[in-house]
Amino acid sequence: MRRAGVKKRFLTINKNDDDEDERITFCYCERGSKDSHKPTLVFIHGFSSDKHTWLTVIKNIPHSFHCIAVDMPGHGETTGFSEEQVTADNLVDNLKLFLDELNLNESICLVGTSMGGSVVAMFAAKYPSYVKMICVLAPVPPGEEYETEMIQQIRSGTYNVLLPETHEQFYATADAMTTKKLYLRRLLANGYFKTRLPTLDHHKKILQLAFENDYPNLEQSYSQLKDFTCPSLIIWGRKDQLCAVEGAYYFSNLIPKSEVILFDDCGHLITNDKPKETAKSIVQFLKENHSSEEDSKTDTNS
Ligand SMILES: CCCCC/C=C\C/C=C\CCCCCCCC(=O)OC(CO)CO
Numbered sequence: 001m002r003r004a005g006v007k008k009r010f011l012t013i014n015k016n017d018d019d020e021d022e023r024i025t026f027c028y029c030e031r032g033s034k035d036s037h038k039p040t041l042v043f044i045h046g047f048s049s050d051k052h053t054w055l056t057v058i059k060n061i062p063h064s065f066h067c068i069a070v071d072m073p074g075h076g077e078t079t080g081f082s083e084e085q086v087t088a089d090n091l092v093d094n095l096k097l098f099l100d101e102l103n104l105n106e107s108i109c110l111v112g113t114s115m116g117g118s119v120v121a122m123f124a125a126k127y128p129s130y131v132k133m134i135c136v137l138a139p140v141p142p143g144e145e146y147e148t149e150m151i152q153q154i155r156s157g158t159y160n161v162l163l164p165e166t167h168e169q170f171y172a173t174a175d176a177m178t179t180k181k182l183y184l185r186r187l188l189a190n191g192y193f194k195t196r197l198p199t200l201d202h203h204k205k206i207l208q209l210a211f212e213n214d215y216p217n218l219e220q221s222y223s224q225l226k227d228f229t230c231p232s233l234i235i236w237g238r239k240d241q242l243c244a245v246e247g248a249y250y251f252s253n254l255i256p257k258s259e260v261i262l263f264d265d266c267g268h269l270i271t272n273d274k275p276k277e278t279a280k281s282i283v284q285f286l287k288e289n290h291s292s293e294e295d296s297k298t299d300t301n302s
Pocket residue numbers: 045046047048049053086087088091113114115116118119140162206207210211214215218242269
């Protein structure tokens with residue numbers, strides 16, 4: 001935590017004043033504070049992951065930028081949710097509650113990876129006025145056209161492809177998800193199991209429900225992005241085995257003002273494989289698009 005200079009914070013929100021059960025406590029990491037001249041960067045992690053996934057990236061972003069990485073409902077240290085409530089719609093609407101509570105409702109750059117990228121895309125489609133720009137890292141593309149062997153396996157119930165339970169499965173998942181060599185992999189696996197095994201059944205349930213309910217509707221949920229006029233950055237690894245890299249063009253064709261960056265030698269875990277390059281791309285994108293946004297309504301999508 002200290003390496004990225006972030007502070008851990010909690011924020012409790014009453015969704016219903018009459019019902020204590022409808023209280024959610026968000027846990028998030030923050031560095032810096034709101035700056036009227038620059039958008040705040042809000043980072044959304046992927047499925048079964050948490051806010052820490054972003055520290056590698058935040059470390060490489062200048063301290064002048066206000067950064068927030070939040071644990072989404074059903075993940076990390078955010079509490080007040082049952083599995084059945086962790087749906088795409090709920091993630092989007094609770095992210096809105098979180099942003100409202102922090103007064104971050106007009107000038108943010110929302111950044112998400114993987115399932116978090118999907119949440120960012122759906123959020124921008126539903127609440128475009130909240131964001132100045134978005135950046136999605138390998139979000140889940142819709143439909144069979146983009147289905148990888150890994151997605152097919154998970155969809156048919158082989159959850160350990162994404163949620164390994166044994167050391168062998170962990171090494172196989174790591175091989176498929178990242179191009180970086182794992183040093184001290186047994187130690188790494190042990191660390192992983194220590195935090196993830198207690199939440200395994202919970203995450204399996206969330207995954208099952210997501211494939212049943214949200215996955216078939218992805219195209220519909222993304223469709224309003226066709227009217228999203230803010231600058232959008234799409235980042236993908238050419239060696240992604242989970243979310244097909246062709247998905248980058250699905251999103252760039254859909255979003256009017258979008259740009260694509262593909263990293264060589266990069267798997268699905270972009271924040272792990274290319275942390276410096278990701279930070280650099282985001283900062284560059286912010287500099288190019290922020291202050292000039294009003295007078296550059298041109299279409300950069302070729
Ligand atoms: C829960 C609500 C869903 C919201 C709708 C989103 C997505 C569409 C639904 C279903 C596909 C399920 C996800 C499959 C792939 C996730 C990959 C992923 O996130 O990888 C992590 C590591 O596990 C990277 O940090």
